[in-house]
Amino acid sequence: MKISKQVVFQGIKQILCIPYIYIKHGFKLPCDNYYSRVKYQLPFDGEWTVVNGGCEKKFSHSWGVPTQRYAYDFLIMDDNGKTNQGNVAELTSYACYDKNVLAPADGVVVSIGNICDDEKPFINGSMEAMAKDIRGNFILIKHAEKEYGFLGHLKPQSIEVKIGQKVYRGEVVAKCGNSGNTSEPHIHFHLQDGIGFFTSMGIPITFENIRVIKKKGYENYDVRIVSDLQKSAQA
Numbered sequence: 586m587k588i589s590k591q592v593v594f595q596g597i598k599q600i601l602c603i604p605y606i607y608i609k610h611g612f613k614l615p616c617d618n619y620y621s622r623v624k625y626q627l628p629f630d631g632e633w634t635v636v637n638g639g640c641e642k643k644f645s646h647s648w649g650v651p652t653q654r655y656a657y658d659f660l661i662m663d664d665n666g667k668t669n670q671g672n673v674a675e676l677t678s679y680a681c682y683d684k685n686v687l688a689p690a691d692g693v694v695v696s697i698g699n700i701c702d703d704e705k706p707f708i709n710g711s712m713e714a715m716a717k718d719i720r721g722n723f724i725l726i727k728h729a730e731k732e733y734g735f736l737g738h739l740k741p742q743s744i745e746v747k748i749g750q751k752v753y754r755g756e757v758v759a760k761c762g763n764s765g766n767t768s769e770p771h772i773h774f775h776l777q778d779g780i781g782f783f784t785s786m787g788i789p790i791t792f793e794n795i796r797v798i799k800k801k802g803y804e805n806y807d808v809r810i811v812s813d814l815q816k817s818a819q820a
Contacts (some may be wrong), residue, residue: 589715595783596662596719599650602783604650614651615788623775624727624793625689626754627659628736628774629761633681634662636771636801640789645783647777654787656735656775665806668769669716673708676763682740682770686759689725689734695780699744702765716767720782723766724758733780734789737773738765742784 607614625632635648638657646656661680662668671678701721705713722739724746740762746752763770776787 587713587715589717591717592714592719598783599652599719603649603651606783606786609784610786614654614786619789621788621791622732623690623730624791625734625776626687627630627771627792627795628687628689629659629684630687632661633659633772634803636660637663642680652777652782652785652787653775655789656773656787657769657790658773660769660800662800662806664801666802668806672798673706676706676770679706679763679770681761681772682763683743684761685757686736686739686761686772688754688756688758689736690724690726690728691756692728692734692752694722694724694746694748694750694752695733696728697744697746697748699742700725702741703763704765704767706763706770707768716765719766721767722759722762723765725780725782726752728776731778733777733785735773735775735777735782738762738767738771740764 635657639645640655642648645654646658647653658669664685669678676682698718698720699722701717704716720737722741723735723737723745724739724744726734728734737757740760741764743760743762744758746758752758761770761772776788776790778788779785
């Protein structure tokens with residue numbers, strides 16, 4: 586296992602910021618009956634699969650990390666539970682790689698990260714976390730007061746927007762990649778209540794115009810019970 590100094594540093598920073606977030610919010614964090622001010626579309630076209638995410642602790646992306654508590658990881662999976670075809674070491678063999686990433690709602694771009702290369706996929710338990718930034722390449726969009734949408738792990742040099750730019754729901758803003766601390770290509774999406782990635786609280790996302798179905802073959806990818814995942818997922 587190889588881990589970069591940047592990943593170690595940001596991991597420690599993330600842990601140290603957890604009590605700060607609780608204190609900042611008076612130990613009253615948003616729960617699953619909280620509704621975002623804005624209604625969001627999914628940050629992609631077509632049918633993708635949630636592999637981490639939901640409003641319950643059991644299926645949360647990162648329940649212990651308040652910023653990412655209500656985050657979602659999306660990728661494309663076939664009916665056999667496979668996310669790639671061909672050489673698993675090649676990013677282009679993953680179905681979601683290089684697919685369009687869309688703005689989930691109207692807003693203004695307030696922060697961009699674009700310093701990371703794509704990482705190698707995890708293969709047979711082999712892990713290399715050598716990223717310059719655990720977030721990878723990312724876009725942060727202000728959609729409303731105290732409501733910011735974060736899109737992460739974007740493909741290098743694929744970001745099509747600039748800080749200060751107005752973006753519109755459904756607009757292509759980047760491509761799906763594998764940058765940052767990630768096991769394979771996917772889109773990471775969450776809402777946070779401030780600009781700071783490490784110091785903000787995550788917000789449950791209200792999606793609209795979506796269809797939630799049980800994914801055939803999911804049990805070959807994830808050992809958790811699919812029917813329970815279906816109940817938990819919002820997308």
